[in-house]
Amino acid sequence: MVASxxxxxxxxxxxxxxxKRVLAFIDQGEVVELARxxxxxxxxxxxxxxxxxxxALAITARILRATLHEPAAREVLEGILTExxxxxxxxxxxxxxxxxxxxxxxxxxxxxxxxxxxxxxxxHEWRQTAAIHADPHLVAELSRPLPGDGPELMPPx
Numbered sequence: 001m002v003a004s005x006x007x008x009x010x011x012x013x014x015x016x017x018x019x020k021r022v023l024a025f026i027d028q029g030e031v032v033e034l035a036r037x038x039x040x041x042x043x044x045x046x047x048x049x050x051x052x053x054x055x056a057l058a059i060t061a062r063i064l065r066a067t068l069h070e071p072a073a074r075e076v077l078e079g080i081l082t083e084x085x086x087x088x089x090x091x092x093x094x095x096x097x098x099x100x101x102x103x104x105x106x107x108x109x110x111x112x113x114x115x116x117x118x119x120x121x122x123x124h125e126w127r128q129t130a131a132i133h134a135d136p137h138l139v140a141e142l143s144r145p146l147p148g149d150g151p152e153l154m155p156p157x
Contacts, residue, residue: 008033010032064104
């Protein structure tokens, strides 16, 4: 068993061999992580504890997104997000604002839905976009017309 603040780790087999011992930690409000050899680790926690975390995250996301409506706060928040995600500086200026706005919208939507995968996926996508903008050769290559038989399409708005 490995312990840290409000989180304990057990081999998965401990849950099978000594379920009362493992469940006692959960009943005390601990988050239990079960390490498996042939699959991803599992987490078990009290449902109301998880609900509190989800609600707090949703409220925090609402507060952060609401700051976008206040120009001075928006500027501070954009600066903070650039510190948290330094790769935002690699984006063109007009895309930096779009990145911040879409990240906060997706954070709020994901938090409200209780599914954070879409937010982390968007962070990954913006990071990759920044990496493309950091490479002038790649930007030129991806911006050139592609050969083909069809008509030229306008870029999406």
